[in-house]
Amino acid sequence: MDTISIITLPPSRWSEYKALRLQALENDPAAFATTYQEDAAMPDLQWQDRLQNSEGQKSYMLFAQCEGKVIGMVGALLEQGACVEHKATIVSVYVQPEYRGQGIAKTLMQAIMQLLQANKKIVHVQLTVNSDNASAIKLYESVGFKKVGLLEKLVKVGDDFIDGYMMVNILDKGK
Ligand SMILES: CC(C)(COP(=O)(O)OP(=O)(O)OC[C@H]1O[C@@H](n2cnc3c(N)ncnc32)[C@H](O)[C@@H]1OP(=O)(O)O)[C@@H](O)C(=O)NCCC(=O)NCCS
Numbered sequence: 509m510d511t512i513s514i515i516t517l518p519p520s521r522w523s524e525y526k527a528l529r530l531q532a533l534e535n536d537p538a539a540f541a542t543t544y545q546e547d548a549a550m551p552d553l554q555w556q557d558r559l560q561n562s563e564g565q566k567s568y569m570l571f572a573q574c575e576g577k578v579i580g581m582v583g584a585l586l587e588q589g590a591c592v593e594h595k596a597t598i599v600s601v602y603v604q605p606e607y608r609g610q611g612i613a614k615t616l617m618q619a620i621m622q623l624l625q626a627n628k629k630i631v632h633v634q635l636t637v638n639s640d641n642a643s644a645i646k647l648y649e650s651v652g653f654k655k656v657g658l659l660e661k662l663v664k665v666g667d668d669f670i671d672g673y674m675m676v677n678i679l680d681k682g683k
Pocket of ligand 1: 536539540601602603607608609610611612613614615636637638641642643644646647648650671
């Protein structure tokens with residue numbers, strides 16, 4: 509197996525992030541909360557801003573890199589405001605099809621959970637996943653998430669609705 513490193517991307521590499529996100533939306537449109545068309549129309553500055561802000565103030569964004577190419581990613585959005593700043597939401601979990609089944613998503617998830625564990629404010633980590641996405645559900649369970657509820661008609665793909673699960677991982681910060 510080629511060596512995989514887990515990295516953050518500087519804003520100057522925004523076009524690689526955009527290309528990976530658009531590929532994810534093209535390959536697995538039902539797995540994400542935006543469409544290819546919506547993200548393709550997003551201004552360059554917004555991609556740069558997302559990477560700029562992904563060092564733990566508003567979000568974290570990690571990428572898996574193989575031979576200089578980004579081949580996977582995971583993000584966490586941090587809620588703002590005193591009543592909710594203990595909460596983070598996992599987003600943008602994706603590994604390119606040819607690299608799947610090698611533990612890369614699990615390594616990405618473990619790495620972002622370490623960042624969240626190290627962030628003193630974060631206690632509640634949540635995510636949503638389509639109920640038919642067995643590989644993602646197993647992945648999340650393998651890093652401590654539990655299903656806490658069924659979300660009827662979570663996403664709309666074309667004219668069809670797909671149910672999903674809310675999954676939560678409560679971090680033990682000794683309180
Ligand atoms: C879900 C996804 C990120 C998994 O990536 P991956 O790198 O292949 O996952 P890993 O190899 O790290 O596997 C981690 C765990 O996921 C589960 N898993 C992965 N692929 C699986 C499959 N095809 N069937 C069943 N379980 C699977 C396993 O439990 C595995 O743990 P194990 O190796 O201890 O058995 C990848 O399939 C993907 O990008 N899918 C499309 C986008 C998507 O659905 N994202 C999630 C949105 S909520």
